[in-house]
Amino acid sequence: MNGDVGETLLRCVSCGGEYKPSPRLFRCPRCGGLLEVVLGNLTWSPRGKGVWRYRGLLPQTKASPVTMGEGSTPLIASRLHKGLYYKFEGSNPTGSFKDRGMTVATTIALDNGARSVIAASTGNTASSMAAYASRAGLRPVIFLPRNKVAKGKILQSIAYGAVIVWVEGSFDDAISLAMKLSEEKQSYYPMNSFNPWRLEGQKTLYYEVFEDLGKAPDAMVYPVGNAGNISAGWKAAQELLMLGVADEAPRFLGVQAKGASPIADAVSRGLDKPVFVDRPETAASAIRIGKPVNWQKALKAIRESNGTAVMVSDEEIIQAQRTLARREGIIVEPASAASYAGYLRMLEEGLIDRGDTVVLVLTGHGLKDPASLESMVSNEIIVKPSVDIDELDRTLRAI
Numbered sequence: 001m002n003g004d005v006g007e008t009l010l011r012c013v014s015c016g017g018e019y020k021p022s023p024r025l026f027r028c029p030r031c032g033g034l035l036e037v038v039l040g041n042l043t044w045s046p047r048g049k050g051v052w053r054y055r056g057l058l059p060q061t062k063a064s065p066v067t068m069g070e071g072s073t074p075l076i077a078s079r080l081h082k083g084l085y086y087k088f089e090g091s092n093p094t095g096s097f098k099d100r101g102m103t104v105a106t107t108i109a110l111d112n113g114a115r116s117v118i119a120a121s122t123g124n125t126a127s128s129m130a131a132y133a134s135r136a137g138l139r140p141v142i143f144l145p146r147n148k149v150a151k152g153k154i155l156q157s158i159a160y161g162a163v164i165v166w167v168e169g170s171f172d173d174a175i176s177l178a179m180k181l182s183e184e185k186q187s188y189y190p191m192n193s194f195n196p197w198r199l200e201g202q203k204t205l206y207y208e209v210f211e212d213l214g215k216a217p218d219a220m221v222y223p224v225g226n227a228g229n230i231s232a233g234w235k236a237a238q239e240l241l242m243l244g245v246a247d248e249a250p251r252f253l254g255v256q257a258k259g260a261s262p263i264a265d266a267v268s269r270g271l272d273k274p275v276f277v278d279r280p281e282t283a284a285s286a287i288r289i290g291k292p293v294n295w296q297k298a299l300k301a302i303r304e305s306n307g308t309a310v311m312v313s314d315e316e317i318i319q320a321q322r323t324l325a326r327r328e329g330i331i332v333e334p335a336s337a338a339s340y341a342g343y344l345r346m347l348e349e350g351l352i353d354r355g356d357t358v359v360l361v362l363t364g365h366g367l368k369d370p371a372s373l374e375s376m377v378s379n380e381i382i383v384k385p386s387v388d389i390d391e392l393d394r395t396l397r398a399i
């Protein structure tokens with residue numbers, strides 16, 4: 001099935017201005033708004049595995065894809081709730097959904113002749129970018145908020161050889177600095193999600209859900225930080241409708257942590273523009289973001305899909321993380337557990353019906369944030385190899 005054949009464009013989500021793509025164009029020259037990619041030729045012809053299975057719905061690149069087989073992640077049926085599925089993005093090569101965008105953005109960076117790539121990050125974008133950049137022979141420079149990134153993600157980025165700039169401030173400070181550097185010094189190619197080419201890769205998560213279920217689910221639930229992923233999902237769902245591949249699109253539901261919830265707040269108060277949070281705070285460090293770059297796209301996704309957004313407390317997030325590990329066998333980081341906490345809250349508030357087909361996007365692997373697992377109650381004993389077997393048995397039964 002083919003859409004209209006035409007030229008690929010960048011379109012401003014604020015004023016609708018349309019522009020021919022060029023390597024350094026990331027903001028609307030007229031109004032400064034965010035841009036989205038409008039592909040000239042959309043083809044639904046899935047072939048092969050992973051992100052590049054959907055090549056017909058991705059930008060054409062001259063360079064061959066920088067890939068590690070990202071995507072094709074499992075859709076796991078819940079044992080606790082009827083109709084509920086988990087899309088486990090922790091099984092990507094660097095342990096988060098970011099790899100879907102990075103395979104595309106890194107390939108485009110090569111097309112554009114980039115040498116250094118930069119991104120600000122709460123951790124996952126950084127480690128993903130570092131991995132793909134190293135593989136492509138590009139120099140990764142990452143901007144991290146000091147003392148605010150989970151250990152596993154820092155070690156991953158170091159291992160992949162990233163240059164780290166520790167910013168004494170929040171993620172929002174780090175991204176403003178990275179944006180300024182890439183605007184003023186053209187030798188740094190930006191890989192944050194205001195780069196609309198990266199979000200094209202992130203659309204593939206939804207295509208996989210659609211193919212695995214054989215239909216659109218009733219709802220997709222995303223933890224929302226910088227708000228790129230939920231926006232990419234909605235773009236994907238609209239494309240499948242437009243091509244006549246799907247008859248329906250799901251509702252897009254966002255979850256934020258209390259203390260870092262400008263989008264959920266804007267939705268619940270019916271605001272056109274969020275009130276940004278100066279000092280975002282939550283245990284879910286990946287989504288500790290007060291000024292989401294993609295807020296316009298995310299509000300559009302939520303409102304046009306008849307969705308909504310809720311906020312959950314850190315206690316609800318930690319409880320959700322525990323339940324997923326102990327009752328479903330899935331370890332996720334706190335930001336990802338927010339989608340399950342949000343699901344429970346939305347069920348309770350009647351925003352989702354019991355039995356609806358709902359997909360929770362579990363964005364990142366729990367092993368990335370070992371400190372978040374330290375509060376789990378452990379059942380353990382220490383024994384000598386010569387321990388008496390009857391005594392060992394008695395002790396184990398008593399635990």
Ligand code: F0G
Nearest residue numbers: 121122124125225226227228229363364
């Ligand atoms: N879950 C995890 C594990 C994340 O790392 C992020 C974002 C999100 C959810 C939210 O996705 O930003 O598209 O709304 N992490 C970014 C980073 C900000 O730097 O790794 P989003």
